[in-house]
Amino acid sequence: MQEYIKADPWSIIEEGFDKELVKSSESIFSIGNGAMGQRANFEENYTGDTFQGSYIAGVYYPDKTRVGWWKNGYPEYFAKVLNAPNWIGVEVFVNGEPLDLNTCKKVIGFSRELNMKEGWYKRQFKAVLPNDVKISVKVTRFLSIDLDEVGAINYEIIPENGDVEIKFVPYLDSGITNEDSNWDDKFWNTTSVTSEGNKAFIEAHTMKTNFETCTFMESRLFVDGKVIENNPTEQKDELRIAHEYVQTVKQGETVALHKFGGYTVARNHKALVEASTKALKKAVDFGFDALLDKQKQAWAKIWEMSDITIQGDVKAQQGIRFNIFQLNQTYLGKDSRLNIGPKGFTGEKYGGSTYWDTEAYCIPFYMATKDQNVARSLLKYRYNHLDKAIENAQKLGFSNGAALYPMVTMNGEECHNEWEITFEEIHRNGAIAFAIFNYYRFTGDYSYIPEMGLEVLIGIARFWHQRASFSADKNKYVILGVTGPNEYENNVNNNWYTNYLAKWCIDFAVEQLQKVDDGYNEDYLRVIGKTKLTDNEVSQWEKVANNMYFPYSEDKKVFLQQDGFLDKELITVSDLPKAQRPINQKWSWDRILRSPYIKQADVLQGFYFFEDHFSEEELEKHFDFYEPFTVHESSLSPCVHSIQAAKLNRMQQAYTFYLRTSRLDLDDYNKEVEEGLHITSMAGTWMSIVEGFGGMRVVDDKLSFEPKIPEQWEAYSFKINFRDRILKVTVKKDSTELLLTGQEDMSIRLKGERIVLQPNTVKVV
Amino acid sequence: MQEYIKADPWSIIEEGFDKELVKSSESIFSIGNGAMGQRANFEENYTGDTFQGSYIAGVYYPDKTRVGWWKNGYPEYFAKVLNAPNWIGVEVFVNGEPLDLNTCKKVIGFSRELNMKEGWYKRQFKAVLPNDVKISVKVTRFLSIDLDEVGAINYEIIPENGDVEIKFVPYLDSGITNEDSNWDDKFWNTTSVTSEGNKAFIEAHTMKTNFETCTFMESRLFVDGKVIENNPTEQKDELRIAHEYVQTVKQGETVALHKFGGYTVARNHKALVEASTKALKKAVDFGFDALLDKQKQAWAKIWEMSDITIQGDVKAQQGIRFNIFQLNQTYLGKDSRLNIGPKGFTGEKYGGSTYWDTEAYCIPFYMATKDQNVARSLLKYRYNHLDKAIENAQKLGFSNGAALYPMVTMNGEECHNEWEITFEEIHRNGAIAFAIFNYYRFTGDYSYIPEMGLEVLIGIARFWHQRASFSADKNKYVILGVTGPNEYENNVNNNWYTNYLAKWCIDFAVEQLQKVDDGYNEDYLRVIGKTKLTDNEVSQWEKVANNMYFPYSEDKKVFLQQDGFLDKELITVSDLPKAQRPINQKWSWDRILRSPYIKQADVLQGFYFFEDHFSEEELEKHFDFYEPFTVHESSLSPCVHSIQAAKLNRMQQAYTFYLRTSRLDLDDYNKEVEEGLHITSMAGTWMSIVEGFGGMRVVDDKLSFEPKIPEQWEAYSFKINFRDRILKVTVKKDSTELLLTGQEDMSIRLKGERIVLQPNTVKVV
Structure with missing residues (x-):
């Protein structure tokens, strides 16, 4: 852990300049607007240790795979999150001396603030340069939610010890590199570098994928708020274009450069320079301040629906807002071609944008805090990839339309x-x-299933049917050679979670086939025609589902994570010397594999998904058996455990897990925040409040709550968009307040009691 | 399979020029002398597809490891078999036109011969060049066994359609590359390129490991056998030195270039150019023909002891001689710093020189066909690496002197x-x-154990003791998360072979501790002092060994390859469509892993090592259970199965396995011979005749035989050096002839009967 972020309910604040923390802060203070995002790199040159990153949604590079020994079926390419051309750069010279925080004689009063409420990032400091000139600097930056191709920077300098000549050199640069490149290949091909007055453009496309982009900028110089008309001098080479703005500034005067910049992409436009010019015009016409005002309004609107308040625990409050803020920075649900990358726009690690994290963790958050179309877009994303999933399964020897969705894509x-x-x-x-089921359960919108979901469910059921095999020894169907959610076990037989899910997938698909046949016969016929599914095939599926094997210990009365789990040396995590942890940094892989230690919920993930299939006693038994072996070395682990601990009334444990999930990056629990933030697990943090403490479920088309409150908190509140009705739930020490907006009554359950809410009236229970 | 090698009892012969086969033949016609070796690359330039390789024993490069996702404990370097500077090159120009078999108008009567009896390689052809000149070419090459730093080439040309000017340009070149390089790093640093008259030298050392080498050459020109005194013109650049010899040759005359070349290394000499000059002088003083005569004598001596004859089956005869020849080309046992690489001097694949192949497969061959010091050298090689094996185990979390020998080193x-x-x-x-046990069993030389072996056995016993863990569920010690010899299973629990071997290792170590204490007390005290072994620790070992778990099926009455083996879909290989094979080329890795298919003997490898622990009925039961699932996609598989099939009197099956092991490379069963030969498995071929058909064992310090003969053969013979007594065994259709050399009688067992052999008298039974 590394705790240097100041506690504050609405802002992330760092005070003091520590070169060792620059890369961590670059991650934590990242900004994004769903269409693009960037690490909190300094605008001016910095010669210290830094990880430069600016990312455009949907623009990636299929890097040549790097493996040790090649295995049949490996993909030839590994998509990389791609560092895009830099548009934020502003070189600063003071009397000819470059401003560089790494070489300044003194840096005084350095602070950063990420204002989550209003969606902007500010950095200020005073610096004494090597030439003994002292200046005061304040830089504000944001990526516009409204004009989502544009970002804006206000770079202000006040000379503190005499008149000085300030030279600002805003630039665009496509000569950037990727940290996470396999073979140091070149990723970008720059085709034009142009400049016109205060504007400049770089057109570049990615190698191989040929994503065309235009990076652009336009700047204005101000002294004490008055614009200086100034035709900048141009610096230009093959990959870079810069404008020089030179101004003599008196001591105490404020010189400011307003820089607007960003990207247009061929996904949205044909003529990119033209589109960029238009985007710039809009931004410049507003001007920095008006655009910032719009930003504040846009974020107010996002918070209006998605905010969670916590009273009496500022660190917990800051944590949840940071998570909600980052999720919204990453994905706003406007485009079904996009998804939620595990590092969002904050780093390159893991590559690819889409993991099962989206379905298992992110969809509940987006379903409850946005319009249902956002979750539908995420489902449709997978429908659009169905053919590729079938192809992927074919590469591994499956046939007949069996679909295996990729691990990363x-x-x-x-x-x-x-x-x-x-x-x-x-x-x-x-x-x-499961996400298809969950979407329908929450939104009540069945239409996705006949229109698209059924085909996905058929492909998936076919996969499980083919992937299971019959064990004559057990007289059951088994699933051999898998890795469960707990990646600290590889190539195990009969992972309970996998087997359970496989059976459920088949059962669910069969049920939906019937429902679609009954209620949406045209869709049914279309899908059956397309998939050539026969009754005989379906009964083969059912044979597998009805005879699936589930490892179980009669002695311990628990389902076993996999065959042979009880052969391990069952020493609990609490008996493991601290010096041995985290085991993924201290132990060799074989030692981890043969240990009982669990990276993240595995059997318990199944209990989370299928909670109502098991009694609370069963949950307790499994929680008590598995949690003591769980090291929570995945960011996706603490949230599920927090929810289950809350359900079991273990509020102290639930609270500890909550803090761990909500402040994972802020307090750098896993010592890796400099690589970027854990975006997808942030949705888990939301779940641990709403589903954990709030006990929210959907039961029989109705919202249900079992509110509990950690003793550290005075109150907390959250809002749920349930089928276009907004319900605000405020949980206090000894009461729960419910406020429904809209026109009609709504029936819910609270602690098992049915309650009818009237709109716009606070109901206290 | 690809059968183009002509059957011949003593030679490997290719007839006809096929560009597609060049790389395969480069492997098959490889030559070596234990100190160096090379692929059968053409001397003259060849612009077609070729895999250039020349290798020096003990000279390797620690290439930077290449993996996908890094795991703790991985080595940073992966030693690579290193392509060494080229000394065989001779450019040939005919009236200024370069001779290049890829561009000739016609290539007529092309043939290669690898004469195994005499240890030389010859290539001849007639060629019509693009300039319509027709020449006849014969090139003979060998690497001297006597002067093992030197090789010799006799490059003869006869003009066939007119007088021509021939220019020979023999050269040395250190600007070579490695096929098997991870990051295209430079491996060699050339420090001097010098020339003096007909001699030239390139000094170069490997990067990182700094192995200093000198590559050298000296040439002489002859016309019709008469030497032409000729001061060659020199061509020189930073990495290459060449000499030009120009000669006008009349139609029908023979012009010949004799080129001597090779390597000296700092392991053997201080001043390398001086040592190279001496080596050259010796070779040139002999001249090509006399040196070739010595070569023939040297190989005659090797064959005298190691030849196996087979009558009535020339392909089988050729196969076994090819195997014996290649083993002797790779390792002659002169230097305990060297070992037997899986590809010998014929390719780069796999990297590293030493695998468990040496102990499991090669030692029996070298023990029985060489002086016992050769096998002792191989054991000592591991003793010398004990500290590194302890270090290796430490990296994986083991302690207290536990030793884990590397997989490849x-x-x-x-x-x-x-x-x-x-x-x-x-x-x-x-x-x-096991090799320590086997060495003692065969040679009767116990001295290795108190001197060196005991320390190795203690380190190994400590490893197994720590690696096993107690399963409360089974109330036994288990070994979790291993890969057995069958690499088509990964990370399994309780691999029977591994568990059995672990128990045996501890039992054997405990037994030797007692024996050394009793008979070699000084050694005992030294070893106990060094290893700090206590009685208490030993009793902990014994607890593990005495309570080891062995997976067993009561139903099938077989030991199970691992836990859960019977959960697989047990479809035999014969029911697998041919198009699916080899599965390692057709199936994705997960599919292989969950299949029952066995790459090489696993349970049966244990039955091979510990044959006398099991009854013949048990062997039969296990053979019948496992062999039908065995795909033999490892070169080490057929030999063990051949031995066991012979023991079970399944002679047709034993013969089929024998052909597969002995002609694996000659007939390219696995379609990969172009990468190099499978050297270590060649020792298994020897075992399948001597231990399989001959039924040779050592029982109670005596040789024992159970001779059988495949119906395809009229007779076969082999020789055994047993404790410095040479016994020749000839097996005929209905009798066995035994001929002992030396002075004294020797008692053996033949088909269970005790027989006393008198020296120098053929005994027919």
């Missing part, structure tokens, strides 16, 4: 390549089916 | 990095202990 193709994950972590397929 | 350090092999294929440790 950008465009539907698999781009991960470790056999134990790529080929064996097949439970991901189940999460995709 | 050059210098004792692990240089393999796939977790499922590197960390988990730990049975290799057992093979190293």
Whole structure:
């Protein structure tokens, strides 16, 4: 852990300049607007240690795969999150001396603030340069939610010890590199570098994928708020264009450069320079301040629906808002061609944009805090990739339209390549089916299933049917050689979670076939025609589902994570010396594999998905058996455990897990925040409040709550968009307040009691 | 399969020029002398597809490891078999036109011969060049066994359609590359390129490992056998030196270039150019023909002891001689710093020189066909690496002197990095202990154990003791997360072979501790002092060995390859469509893993090592259970099965396996011979005749035989050096002839009967 962020309910604040923390802060102070995002790199040159990153949604590069020994079926390419041309750069010279925080004689009063309420990032400091000039600097930056191709920077300098000449050199640069490149290949091809007055453009396309982009900028110089008309001098080379603005500034005067910049992409426009010019015109016409006002309004609107308040615990409050803020920065649900990358726009690690995290963790958050179309878009994303999933399964020897969704993808193709994950972590397929169920359960919108979902469910059921095999020894169907959600086990037999999910997927698909046949016969006929599904095939599926094997210990009365789990040396995590942890940094892989230690919920993930299939006693038994072996070394682990601990009334444990999930990056629990943030697990944080403490479920088309409150908190509140009705739930120490908006009554359950809410009236229970 | 090699009892012969076969033939016609070796690359330039390779024993390069996702414990370097500077090159120009078999108008009567009896390689052809000149070419090459730093080439040309000007340009070149390089790094640093008259030298050392070498050459020109005194013109650049010899030759005259060349290394000399000059002088003083005569004598001596004759089956005869020839080309046992690489001097694949192949397969061959010091050298090689094996185990979390020998090594350090092999294929440790037992059983030389072996056995026993863990569920010790010899299973629990070997290793170590204490007390005290072994620790070992778990099926009455084996779909290989094979080329890795298919003997490898622990009925039961699932996609598989089939009197099956092992490379069963030969498995071919058909065992310090003969053969013979007594065994259709050399009688067993042999008298039974 590394705790240097100041507690504050609405802002992330760093005070003091520590070169060792620059890369961590670059991650934590990242900004994004769903269409693009960037690490909190300094605008001016910085010669210290930094990880430069600016990312455009949907623009990736299929890097040549790097493996040790090649295995049949590996993809040839591994999609990389691609560092895009830099538009934020502003070189600053003071009397000819470059401003560089790494070489300044003194840096005084350095602070950063990420204002989550209003959606902007500010950095200020005073610096004494090597030439002894002292200046005061304040830089504000944001990526516009309204004009989502544009970002804006206000770079202000006040000379503190005499008049000085300030030279601002805003630039665009496509000569950038990727940290996460396999073979140091070149990723971008720059085709034009042009400049016109205060504007400049770089057109570049990615190699191989040929994503065309235009990076643009336009700047204005101000002294004490008055614009200086100034035709900048141009610096230009093959990959870079810069404008020089030179101004003599008196001591105490404020010189400011307003820089607007960003990207247009061929996904949205034909003529990119033209589109960029238009985007710039809009932004410049507003001006920095008006655009910032719009930004504040846009974020107010996002918070209006998605905010969670916590009273009496500012760190917990800051944590949840940081998570909600980052999720919204990453994905706003406007485009079904996009998804939620595990690092969002904050780093490159893991590559690919889409994991099962989206279905298992993110969809509940987006369903409840946005219009239902956002979740539908995420489901449709997978429908659009169905053909690729069928192709992917074919590469692994499956046939007849069996679909295996990739472990990691950008465009539907698999781009991960470790056999134990790529080929064996097949439970991901189940999460995709589960999300269809979950979407329908929450929204009540069945239409997705006949229109698109049924085809996905058929492909997935076919996969499980083919993937299971019959064990004559057990007289049951088994699923051999898999990796479960707990990636600290590889190539195990009969992972309970996988087997359970496989059976459920088949059962659910069969049920939907019947429902669609009954209620949407035209869709049914279209799908049956397309998939050539026969009754005989369906009864083969059912044979597998009805005879699936589930490892179980009669002695312990628990389902076993996999065959042979009880052969392990069952030493609990609490008995493990601290020096041995985290085991993924301290132990060799074989030692991890043969240990009982669990990276993230595995059997318990099944209990989370299918809670109502099991009694609370069963949950307790399994929680008590597995949690003591769980090291929570995946960011996706604490949230599920927090929810289950809350359900079991273990509020202290639930609270500890909550803090761990909500402040994972802010307090750098896993010592890796400099690589970027854990975006997808942030949705888990939301779940641990709403589903954990709030006990929210959907039961029989109705919202249900079992509110509980950690003793550290005075109150907390959250809002749910349930079938276009907005319900605000405020949980206090000894009461729950419910406020419904809209016109009609709504019936809910609270602690098992049915309650009818009238709109616009606070109901206190 | 690809059968183009002509059957011949003593030679490997290719007839006709096929560009598609050049790389395969480069492997098959490889030559070596234990100190160096090379692929059968053409001397003259060849612009077609070729795999250039010349290798020096003990000279390797620690290439930077290449993996996908890094795992703790991986070595940083992966030793590579290193292509050494080229000394065989001779450019040939005919009236200024370069001779290049890829561009000739016609190539007539092309043939290659590898004369195994005499140890030389010859290539001849007639060629019509683009300039319509027709020449006849004969090139003979060998690497001297006597002067093992030197090779010799006799490059003869006869003009066939007129007088021509021939220019020979013999050269040395250190600007070579490695096929098997991870990052295209430079491996060699050339420090001097010098020339003096007909001699030239390139001094170069390897990067990182700094192995200093000198590559040298000296040439002489002859016309019709008469030497032409000729001061060649020199061509020189930074990495290459060449000499030009120009000669006008009349139609029908023979012009010949005799080129001597090779390597000296700092392991053997201080001043390398001086040592090279001396080596050249010796070779040139002999001249090509006299040196070739010595070569024939040297090989006659090798064959005298190691030849196996087969009458009535020329392909089988050719196969076994090819195997014996290649083994002797690879390793002659002169230097305990060297070992037997899986591809010898014929390719680069796999990297590293030492695998468990040496202990499990090669030692029996070298023990029986060489002086016992050769096998002792191979054991000592591991003793010398004990500290590194302890270090290797420490990296994986073991302590207290536990030793894990590496999967692949050059210098004792692990240089393999796939977790499922590197960390988990730990049975290799057992093979190293078994070889100590086997050496003593065969040679009767106990001295190795108190002197060196005991320390190795203690390190290995400590490893197994720590690696096993207690299963409360089974109330037994288990070994979780291993890969057995059958690498088509990864990360399995309780691989029977591994568990059995682990128990045996501990039992054997405990037994030797007692024996050394009793008979070699000084050694005992030294070893106990060094290893700090206590009685208490030993009793902990014994607890593990005495309570080891062995998976067994009561139903099938067989030991199970691993836990859960019977859950697989047990479809035999014969029911697998041919188009699906080899499965390692047709199936994705997960599909292979969950199948029952066995790459090479696994349970049966245990039955091979510990044959006398099991009854013949048990062997039969296990053979019948496992062989039908065995795909033999490892070169090490057919030999063990051939031996066991012979033991079970299944002679047709034994013969089929024999052909597969003996002609694996000659007939390119696995379609990969162009990568190099399978050297270590060639020792298995020898075993399948001597131990399989001949039924040779050592029982109670005596040789024992159960001779059988495949119906395809009229007779076969082999020789055994048993404790410095040479016994020749000739097996005929209905009798066995035994001929002992030396002075004293020797008692043996033949088909269970005790027989006393008198020296120098053929005994017919």
